[in-house]
Amino acid sequence: MxxxxxxxxxxxxxxxxxxxxxxxxxxxxxxxxxxxxxxxxxxxxxxxxxxxxxxxxxxxxxxxxxxxxxxxxxxxxxxxxxxxxxxxxxxxxxxxxxxxxxxxxxxxxxxxxxxxxxxxxxxxxxxxxxxxxxxxxxxxxxxxxxxxxxxxxxxxxxxxxxxxxxxxxxxxAMTIPSATESVTDKTLQFIQMHYKEDIKMEDIAGELHFHTDYITRCMQKTIGVSPIHYLNQYRIAQAKKLLTSTNDKVMVISKSVGIQDHTYFSKLFKKIEGVSPSEFRQFSQRDS
CATH class of the missing domain: 2.60.120.280 (Regulatory protein AraC)
Incomplete structure (x- = not known):
């Protein structure tokens, strides 16, 4: 066409x-x-x-x-x-x-x-x-x-x-088979339940009994991002909630959302949100 x-x-x-x-x-x-x-x-x-x-x-x-x-x-x-x-x-x-x-x-x-x-x-x-x-x-x-x-x-x-x-x-115009949507839904559910853990693609593949490449293709077709990309986004979304609702240190929040290296967490947070975790907390407190 x-x-x-x-x-x-x-x-x-x-x-x-x-x-x-x-x-x-x-x-x-x-x-x-x-x-x-x-x-x-x-x-x-x-x-x-x-x-x-x-x-x-x-x-x-x-x-x-x-x-x-x-x-x-x-x-x-x-x-x-x-x-x-x-x-x-x-x-x-x-x-x-x-x-x-x-x-x-x-x-x-x-x-x-x-x-x-x-x-x-x-x-x-x-x-x-x-x-x-x-x-x-x-x-x-x-x-x-x-x-x-x-x-x-x-x-x-x-x-x-x-x-x-x-x-x-x-x-x-979307051509997304129902089987593809099903794999994506199961992947999202798994990530949301286990994001606090050290998740790897092999863990998702083992849970769903599909090859990692197939799972990635399903995710990209359905929502436009890979499983790891979604995992990072979900972790940062949960971290934002903790930054605004608790006084926990950034290091503690990093581990709470499944990222053991707080330096990497800060870099990832800034890449996604445009500001550091500390800056985000300051902006949130000032707005409230």
């Missing part, structure tokens, strides 16, 4: 949206856009050709027309057909590419910290079918309602709804 890859930040920008109806025999007009055009059909079938490919967009399906390619209706509608349309722009880097599988391991490309944001590579199929139709159509209706109001903040609200729509399209 052809997938639109979009580097974020920045997030794509909403421009304009609306609702249209094509009566029997009518077809979409011919044009070439310099922006993206998303079409979501709610009734009937809309027939559109782009760059030599013909699409029959049925109820509950969408098509994202890419900039620079001529598109047109190659066939008149056989029944009255209705659809929402959204024009949006991508100011950052994007490209179209054939992709077989989409999962969180491919999408989350860089962890953020206290001074820089997370970086993602959205991978949304150019043509797809929606399973959560009521949820998606509700987003469209909210955007449409906001668009007819006179409130000065409605363009901002439309952008927020648009971002929610794009995230939902990304979720709809």
């Amino acid at each position: 052809t997938v639109i890859h979009i580097h974020i930040p920045p997030f794509p920008s909403f421009i304009k949206m609306g609702e249209a109806t094509l009566s029997i025999g009518k077809k979409h007009f011919k044009r070439t856009f310099h922006i993206f055009d998303l079409i979501y059909v709610t009734e009937g079938v809309v027939y559109i050709s782009e760059n030599g490919f013909k699409y029959e967009i049925r109820c509950g399906e969408y098509l994202i027309l890419a900039p620079g390619f001529e598109h047109f209706g190659f066939k008149g509608c056989e029944v009255e057909s209705k659809y929402f349309w959204i024009h949006f722009n991508v100011e950052g880097e994007y490209y179209l590419k054939k992709t077989k599988e989409i999962n969180w391991g491919n999408i989350k490309i860089k962890e953020g910290d206290f001074i820089s944001p997370h970086h993602f590579l959205l991978q949304i199929p150019q043509f797809g079918k929606i399973t959560q139709t009521k949820f998606v159509e509700n987003i469209f209706m909210n955007m449409l309602d906001e668009g007819v109001t006179t409130s000065p903040d409605f363009p901002l609200r439309q952008q927020i709804y648009f971002q929610e729509l794009m995230i939902q399209l990304q979720k709809e």
Whole structure:
């Protein structure tokens, strides 16, 4: 399938949206856009050709027309057909590419910290079918309602709804087998129960009876991080609770969350949180 890859930040920008109806025999007009055009059909079938490919967009399906390619209706509608349309722009880097599988391991490309944001590579199929139709159509209706109001903040609200729509399209595209999710759930449960211990990948593999590489692949597909990465994040999350709720020394807290080397603990804490454990405690006490 052809997938639109979009580097974020920045997030794509909403421009304009609306609702249209094509009566029997009518077809979409011919044009070439310099922006993206998303079409979501709610009734009937809309027939559109782009760059030599013909699409029959049925109820509950969408098509994202890419900039620079001529598109047109190659066939008149056989029944009255209705659809929402959204024009949006991508100011950052994007490209179209054939992709077989989409999962969180491919999408989350860089962890953020206290001074820089997370970086993602959205991978949304150019043509797809929606399973959560009521949820998606509700987003469209909210955007449409906001668009007819006179409130000065409605363009901002439309952008927020648009971002929610794009995230939902990304979720709809995920190809994560239930067996993969099951392995991930069991791994998370094991880590949360034994994080105070000296856990190694071999311990997790022994508990789940799967190879370490397979467990890692399952985790990366499902939540975008490896078991060890998640273990570190979970330990630091528990340490933050102890730093704000107790007067224990950093060395004691380090051991309490399963890290015997308090120097390594401090380095790991700062890498994840952007500040040292002591600084975090001071900030927390000052805020409270």
